Amino acid sequence: MKKHSNKFMAILLTTVMLFSCNDYLDFEPENTLPGEEFFVNPEQAEQSIVAIYGYMRAWEMVGFAPMILQEITTDNTVKGSSLGDAAYINDFNFFNYTPDLFVINDYWTGRYRGINLANQALSNIPKITMDESRKARLIAEAKFARALFYFDLVRAFGDISLPTTVENTFEESLLRRPKAEAYALIIQDLKDAIAVLPPQYGPGEIGRATVWSARGLLAKVYLYQEQWDLVLEQTSAIISSGQFGLLEDFYQVFRIENENSVESIFEIQAQAVAGNADLSNSQYSQVQGVRGTNGFGWGFNIPTDDLANAFDAAGDTERKNATLLYKGVTTPDGDRIEGVGENELEGITGLPRYNGKSYVPRKHQIAGVTEGSEQNIRVLRYSEVLLIDAEAKVSKGDVGGAATSLNEVRKRASLSEITSPTLQDIWNERRLELALENDRFFDLVRTGQAPAVLGPLGFVAGKHEVFPIPQRAIDANRETMTQNFGY
Template sequence: MIIISILLVSCSKSFTGAEAALQGQPTGTAFWANADAATAGRAVTAIYANLRSWNNVGMAPVCLENMGSDDAVKGSVANDATYVNLYDNFTVTASEGQLDGFWIGQYQNVNFCNEVIDNLPNISMDASLKARYIGEAKFVRAYSYFRLVRAFGNIPLVLSLPSTAEELNPKQVSSAKVYLAIEQDLTDAATVLPATYGPADIGRATKGAALALHAKVAMYQNKWSDVLTYTKQVMQSGVYSLFPDYYGMFRIANENCSESIFEIQCNYVAGNGDLSNSQYAQIQGNRDANAGWGFDVPTQNLVNAFETGDPRLQATVMMEGTVTPSGDAVPMASAGAPTMYNMKTYVPFAVATADNQGADQNFRVLRYADVLLMNAEANNQLGNTADALASLEMVRARARAQSVNPLVDLPKITTTDQTTLRTDIWHERRVELAMENDRYFDVIRQGRAATIFGPLGWKANKNEVWPIPQVEIDKSGGVLVQNQGY
């Protein structure tokens, strides 16, 4: 925790706050003076520690990465955190605080990574470990920039520790340039990261994580040949497989299972607050069961999207008056409270008490089913219908095997029409990855947002991105430019 505090001081509150960066710079310099391999290891650990912070997995990402979709609505009770509604109905303005929280969280990650990437080459240590550490930092930097570019479009691209006045107050670059930098980081990371780790290093970025994220980044740019290349490498690695129990996959006991490609590791420590305890599950836990705050709840629209007999519905949506597969009786909603909750963040009610309302729950970032569906979509786009159907069927077969009537439920998709199959794959992405922060950006990159989100208030040529936080524009002295329509 000491190393986290030191490095946090060395980074500005945001990369556009030049005075804060200058103020903290001597502490960062002092930290790296006479650094050794142990120092490097602590610095890399700090990168992972910050990933589970409030601005990375708390309310800000819930608002920016899921609330705009047709999968979720605010939840909780009417007078609690009413600002969440602004993301749900697309009336948010640049002054809303979650925008800046998300911005700060991602750029803190970037600065942690730049500290390692810039300083490690000067340290005398084992060359392969040094390369791995730098690869881990590049993976996390790519992940943070991917979150930023999806959310905001044109953003500052900071790839080294700032030193000049211009570097301390950088201009925005095009999203295309950001994507190029992300892809370079992931290419570099995949070259040096191991396929697996031993038990002591579970949760670190792997070669498969870099390849899977690269596939997703390529998908957002319609680079279908690249998507196919990277997903095939993951599929042929022999490291990953679909976990047989879809519901069980999201429980704490099965974190980092065979399907997990990258998870943000969260471990409950009593009284430790944001330093180690994630609040992602707490935000979404069942309010009436005193298991959380009850935000970011599923919609009836999402419930209706599941096919009859799809067991993933029960594993995704916790409904009032039912009993969870883990044996908790879900209470009927009190006045004004939600009637449904996100089952994927569920922690048994007996555990979700006091400050441990899901604090142990890992944040799933990448899993193998996502890779299979990206592979299916890429194959379909490239005219490889049989391969597309095969990858799609693997995902459906896992769900079908857990259904009550496996001979009837979730029949195989057999269409060879490219347009129809594309729609089927998009549907499968929705139900398979529901409430996992993909649906909103998926629909936008598919070009369907005006049709699907339009009735919710979404407007073309504006809501493809969120507004740049006004506080960052102000701190930059106008160097940063607001997105169109805000």
């Protein structure tokens, strides 16, 4: 449960304000910060790590870019909002996007800014005289964050630039390294983090990456590489730890009262500060919130009929009701959803609906700040660990073991057991369990389903598995920065 007085959040907010005002660490990847100007004492080492956590909720990290590239390119959602508003988003729904679109550049540069923050910490913290165990933990947190950012990039673009230190940032930013090298770095960073990070934190530091955060992310990385034994090493450690479980009510998983719950492996911390819009800077909920009468936001990323039909075909009413927020319903928190009229959301005919997972009840809306900025963003949940475990087991022929993990997830959704699950059963379950959590596009690509599922929308096999390298990155060095095929 969120601790509004927790020390970590207080430091995070103060640090974000410090770096926002002075731009100490806010610069393009090719620039560097002279270590002697900032990285001098233990307090500054701590601030540099907390700044990374704070940056995770920046616009480029949780706003349009991930929503558009990872969900609107799929069968799960369409643009929404009003006709013509941000019309370029439709180019992603129908695979007509080009390298010069700013949202592709946002995705690329946003994650490299995060990597630059991590590299600044990793290059400078080792030089600071401070408690060695604390130093090691801060370095491990930076490596976890860098792995998380690089995982987004390698899935989205394939071969990528791979700066790892302050010293090699400029040179590396002009090159593309094979994605195998990126995965090797991600894996090593996570292994290093696992060796150091604690299993949990005290009340004053809830929300920081734990050993379980690193193990969960490493399991997912191995999933993408189909290294099933290595996947199971990580999922088995998490499951057998006894530290995690599923909340009984799926709707409650995404509510503010249940942030950092027993189901949370890692989530991005956010908090609304009354009267301070700069610190209440997460727009994750705002861009997807109910648009119109008594609304909470802009009304983008609207669930499709196809997603609704998938829930119906599975008899999955509980997750459907929590994921699709329809006009006219009254939520368990007492809000009647009004919004706009029928046919007023672009791409949707009939009854308007919104992302129920990003919904922040009116009682948590704070006047004068970004709508929904109180809500944490769930990055990795225990239910996904169970589904990763199930996929690895069925891939190895352990159908019974796969059924155990799969059915734990299905039981919470009040669905019947599947005694002999197939890979398709597990992939279908991932869609329903993780819908609108920015995983669908990458799932379709890695499982080979993208051509069949997305072909009718314009997906071309051999091209659209990755996005184009931003034109700005190409223009920065045409001799060494190559473009992805077909763009």
